[in-house]
Amino acid sequence: MLAFILRRLAQSIVVMGVVALISFMLFRYVGDPVASLLGQDSRLEDFEDLRQRLGLNDPFYVQFGRFVGNALQGEFGISYRLQTPVTELIMSRLPATIELAFASALIALVFGLSLGVFTALKPRSFLTGVVMTLSLVGVSLPTFLIGIGLIYVFAVELQWLPSFGRGQVVDLGWWKTGLLTESGLRSLILPAITLSLFQLTLIMRLVRAEMLEVLRQDYIKFARARGLSNRAINFGHALKNTMVPVITITGLQLGSVIAFSIVTETVFQWPGVGSLFINSVQVVDVPVMAAYLMFIAFVFVVINLIVDILYYAVDPRLRINASGSGK
């Protein structure tokens, strides 16, 4: 187990190094940060001067080396755009993104699981048909459209919920939370639904498919023959055996929910790291972009690790295999 984790950690470091390298190579094609830093009134020598000061004239490998050196010391520089230390910027935006991601993951998991189980157990019900059709819509509509649609229905027409922002936040010192105020919770509803829809339908379809598969297995038939209650069969045996792929997908999706909340955050002006990233891309704020991509790589690496460890916990067969082969 320990060896397994260590091996995974080593792989993770390689992954992050590669992400840093690739993103740095891409930055050269995003544009010239100096063009957006200096205004129309600036002279050519100002441009040259600033480029020199920012080290943009150095060869690629020098810039990359400098970045890695600083990053290893936890130093990501100052945002060109907001003139604030990048680490501080990301940390101050992170709570918003994490609260949004977990809220939407929760919605996706609760509704995805229950709808998945329902549609598997009652495959011929009329409601199942409705749910399955709607889920197709959920998978195929782009997030952007869903967000705007929800805003127009619930904020503009019905005026039930706010259309943008995070509402009132409470500062706990190290974490600004919107979960403790009414306006904060209300602001969370629309973005969380928007962000969760895709994962929700994905989980639902996955659970349904796995469940239908498991329900055909011999041990379920045997359990029925023994006269176990439906409840014990469906939830104690069938559902439990469908969980391994569900955990994998949910875990990985949680990573992408955090990473790709960009669209949702932009549509709802949610002050998280995703909208920070988009604003930074527009003005080629390299320090923020670099730090953000490293952060996202880190999130994926950590989540992957946790998912691998969870396998051990959920599926006894993996443990047997591991000990059986003497590792």
Next chain:
Amino acid sequence: MRKLLLTASIIAIGAAVMPASAETVRWARNSDSLTLDPHSQNQGVTHTFAHHIYETLVDREVDGSLIPRLATDWSVKADDPNVWVFKLREGVKFHDGADFTAEDVVFSLDRARSDKSNMKQLHASVESVTAVDDHTVEVKMAGPSPLYPNNLTNTFIMDKTWTEANNAVTVQEAGSADDNYAVRNANGTGPYILESRDPDVRSVLKINENHWAETKPAVTEIIFLPIADNATRVAALLSGEVDLVQDVPVQDIERLSNTAGLKVETGPENRFIYFGYRVSEAPLKTSNITDKNPLSDVRVREAMHLAIDRNAIKQVVMRGQSMPTGVANPPFVNGWTPELDAYPEKADIEGAKKLLADAGYADGFTITLDTPNNRYINDEAISQAVVGMLGQIGIKVTLASRPVTQHSPLIQNEETDFYLLGWGVPTFDSAYVFNDLIHSKEGHYGAYNPSGYSNKELDAKIQSLGTEVDLDKRNATIAEIWAKVQEDRVLLPIHNQVLAYAMKDGLSLAVHPENQPRLYNITIGQ
């Protein structure tokens, strides 16, 4: 029953969204002020926000004229044409209670023209600033500078003691590792005091009860809310969560003005949109004509001018929200005349084709047009329209569309044959256009002239504008330069941008030509 209860409670929550009190204005635009340090960025959004907290010596009216602000009077010194004398307003206090004196002006102007300041270009010809007494300041220029006060409308005055006490004397520069106090804190003399600020989220300004102006602003609290996405920003206004939207997408103007309870104010912006092209002899880089440059022939440029239907661009691309023009100069600016502004009402395809044939390009030629796609209103769509119009006379244009951060370097490095650009004229004087767009690219001049256009006689005239004190003579020179620029078709102007502000009925705010609305000018009616 439970469903009913749920619905009822949601409605109850909805009812709790309180309408803003008459004195609070929630103001949304597409991006946030970059910094509170007033000398660190020469950028419109940042200046607009700063104008509510800090003040300048002179200010610009909505009609473009200069008005007193912290300076009550300014004139060239009687016995020295190189010195500007500013009389300062008395009895003005900074937000922290300190007195505003000449010392603060000297300090602020020195800071604004210091090495790391982004405002220094506007003060490049200043030699020294001295305080004569507590309320008089003299600015010594390198030579006669008749228009220098025009450069002061965005140079804000800070308190010397406060800035020194907080170690913020040096301007924060991009990319440096130090964290500057003035970036996140403010102490001005302006009508509003910064109450809280969360960058990219919200900033709150409260009225300054001790402000010097006799009439107090109708708006007592401003909540500034950057909302990047167009649709969300408009939705926030429709749902009543904001009161004023500054950046209204052109496609929404009509719908918003037809919405009950909302109104839209439109007005011309001090910014024109134009096309530039390489006019030097060397062959174009992106054309099928490889032995010479078709655009070096003025007849070809004239043909392009005739082929473009500016009214069609206005109607179709801009949905009526633009002011087509035949001159690269907005109507507020000194040197503009209705005659220069005239443009062909309709495209003259036959005339254009004939000119092309006369120049020896009866079959047309190919060229690549570089356009930004996120900088000006519908910039890419304008370029697409022009591609079609030039196609009608046989000029086959390939469109290369890029974000502004990739587009600007093409122009600075002279890597483009044909490009779209917008230009604002913050000094409200034609010389600003000539210096950067018309003068040969050398030294401090011609920074945005990648066309290779170079006319020594014209250059000399342009340079003379900087020091000519006889205003009549100076205006005559400006007219001569414009005549030559138009004759040579150095630039291909399309239109002046029009700005639109959408707001709740009851609020009243005129469009500011530099898109720097002052919310203390809002009037509230019923």
